[in-house]
Amino acid sequence: MKKLLVAVLALCVMTVAYGQSAKSGPNDVVKDAVEATVKAAKADPAARDGDLKATIKVVETNFLPYTDFRRTTRIAVGQAWNTATPDQQKQLFEQFQQLLVNTYALQLTQVRGQAVKFKIDPAQLGANGKDAVVQSDVSGINDDLQVGYRLGLTDDGWKIYDIDMGGAWLIRVYQQQFAGQLAQGGVDALIKFLVDHNARVAQ
Secondary structure (H helix, E strand, C coil): CHHHHHHHHHHHHHHHHHHHHHHCCHHHHHHHHHHHHHHHHHHCHHHHCCCHHHHHHHHHHHCHHHECHHHHHHHHHCCHHHHCCHHHHHHHHHHHHHHHHHHHHHHHCCCCCCCCEEEECCCEECCCCCEEEEEEEEECCCCEEEEEEEEEEECCEEEEEEEEECCCEHHHHHHHHHHHHHHHHHHHHHHHHHHHHHHHHHC
16 A cells, blocks of 8 residues: 555656646746856856856756757767767767856856846747747846757757857857867767867866
C-alpha cells in the first residue's frame, strides 16, 4: 500500500511538472532565462562590475538550464559528430558548451549597472511548430544589446539551441571555423582548438 501511494504521488508530481512545461512557450523560456541571468548578475557585485569570470558562473548557473547545447554542438560539428567516438562527443559537447557560455557572458559584461532592462518580442514560430525565434533587447547604462534566440521543442519543453549576437547566429559562425579545424586534423584537432580557446578565457 505504501509503495502504491508513493507511486501515485510521483505520478502526480510528474503530471504537474509536465503541465507546467507544456504551457511554457518559447517567449516564456527566453524571458525566464534572461530574467534569471540578469537578476543574478545584478545581485553579484563582481558580475555587476563586469568581471568576466563572475559573469561566467552566473551564466552557467542561471542560463544553462534553459539550453540544449548538445544539439548546438551536433549541428555545428556536422557529419564529423556521427563518426566521433562517445568520448570525443563528450569532449566536443563540454568544450563547445563552455565556449558558448564564455561568449554569452562576455557580451553580458558589456551591459553593466543596476539599471538593466530587457524587452522580449513575440516569438516567430516555424512552419512545423517545433522551432521558434525570439528577439530580445537588453539595455544598461552605457550599452544596448540585441540578442536573438532560436529554440526547439523537446520532450522537456522549449530549449534554446542557437543565439544571434551582433547579427550572426553562433552555429553558422562556428560551423565555418570547425570545418577548417576538422579538415586540418579531424575531431581531435577541433577538440584541441576548443580547449585552447577556453583556456585563454580562463586566464
